[in-house]
Amino acid sequence: DLSVSWLGQTLPGCLYNASGVMCREEGELEAVRASAAGAVVTKSCTLQPREGNPEPRYFRTVIGSINSMGLPNRGFAYYLDYARRYDYRCGKPLFLSLSGLMLDDNCAMLRGLAVEGLPAIPEINLSCPNVPGKPQLGYDFAATAEALDAFDAAYSGLYGVKLPPYFDTAHFAAMAEILNRHSRLAFVTCINSIGNGLVVDIDSEAVVIKPKGGLGGLGGDYVLPTALANVREFYRLLPGKDIVGCGGVSSGREAFMHILAGARAVQVGTCLHREGVGAFARIAAELTELMRAKGYRSLDDFRGRLRTL
Template sequence: MDLSASLLDIRFANPLLNASGVWCRYNEELDGLRDSAAGSFITKSCTLATRAGNPEPRYYATPLGSINSMGLPNEGYTYYLDYARAYDYAKKPLFMSVAGLSLEDNLAMLAAIRDAGLPAVVELNLSCPNVPGKPQIAYDFAAMDRMLEATSREYGRPFGVKMPPYFDIAHFDEAAAILNKYPLVAFITCINSIGNALVIDIEQESVVIKPKDGFGGIGGDYVLPTALANVNAFFRRCPQKQVIGCGGVKTGEHVFMHLLAGASLVQVGTALQEEGPGIFARLNGELAALLERKGYTSIEAVLGKLKTL
């Protein structure tokens, strides 16, 4: 069975990697992903300076997934750039996630990554708020347009964007129109967690995380249908770009769904947090068995082949 995948003309042994934010804050965690059965891996979304993040508890697992309000805890971009400089790219491809708190911060980090001349692939996180009182960048279409114009001009290399979920067809259309303006936006990662959910513990009659009075982003089973819709919406609307699927993946069947919807690669978040990097070997095995049962010999044969009624 051929599980190999391709993105930006880079070959991957299989389509799986972690979602940025999970198992990737420290070098030891990144090494665990490097040594796992994942086809590639991505660093923690980084900011210009180190951030401790929001107060604990800020992550809580539920029977159907998770809720979190992490607050971008990370070691600062130089920590991940140093890892990328020392990394042996013969092992597997490496992505770097950038999530500056301002346009200027993003441009400074991207310039440093560009000037390092590394083969690491950049994923620019547009699904984090960067101005108090303003929506996250990808929900502010004018700000997203400015961010992509400046990034394309200053970075000058192909890169990808991490998107929040959209829920309206008109918003799919408008976001895609902006993304299609910029040829250097080579891939679109869909989705980040669904924001501002609330999980309640009925025994304690309380919220389960501390930040934002308990409001946080949900992942896991809750978000799979929304993730698939966003993957397919951008696969259809951005034919010159590739899509990375993210959201609700914990079985080989879920990986297969993302591939059918149009994902070239598939990220794993909540399930990785709960199971650890050993999940990638299990997912690859389940995916291969499913493909064999259905008579496919490669993932390329199913990519984007979702049927409509």
């Protein structure tokens, strides 16, 4: 049984798409909703529609992916309209990923969502690495603190944030201290891609994507241990908040690792891009079988129970 109680409801499954994959168009979003996914998240949006960066901007490697999409999206109004028409009775929560180009844009989108009074839940993206000239907000602790204060003022419901990966225990502690000041921050999604990696093709002696001289966000197997460390540390440091695991999930085994580290739900990005929405039923079946072999009947039986030596 992979059902999970979260945000006051019972999701039929713990797996869903990572923002950015299968979520820019309504047809893709509906395909995720119709699959074995337990929730749906939209493509990170800006106030105005964007074309994004020049192509090629996504590249698949043997063990992962690199992307510099540059926030191509249909604009906030498109996803808000989808949220108006979404069938919430399906039991799968809808998350709206917001990634304004500046703080006021994020606040305007939050106010726009608030006036609708919809059950859709914002996942505010503090970690897009791919807009030239725009640093990742989550790496600026003072700016993140200011942003969260502004989100609290703009929006009176529960919300979440998508964080970049951190690599230093002092950074985990400093970010957790900021996040813990905000009681309506209900969840954090760890992690966004490892930003500004570089994949090199030996034959052509060239980079593989066009934007930013080839730099892009890494996903897939490259990021699993980093993702698990971020899930684990924020699970320990943010009592009373939920952690959504994201990074390197391509089978039931990695999903199990994320939940053991503390994740309440688990997102699938690179693998979903590669395989399509059938990935959810496959990974769910693998996780169910692994739990059966271990004698676990629900996710509550092992969530966060990672052993240390």
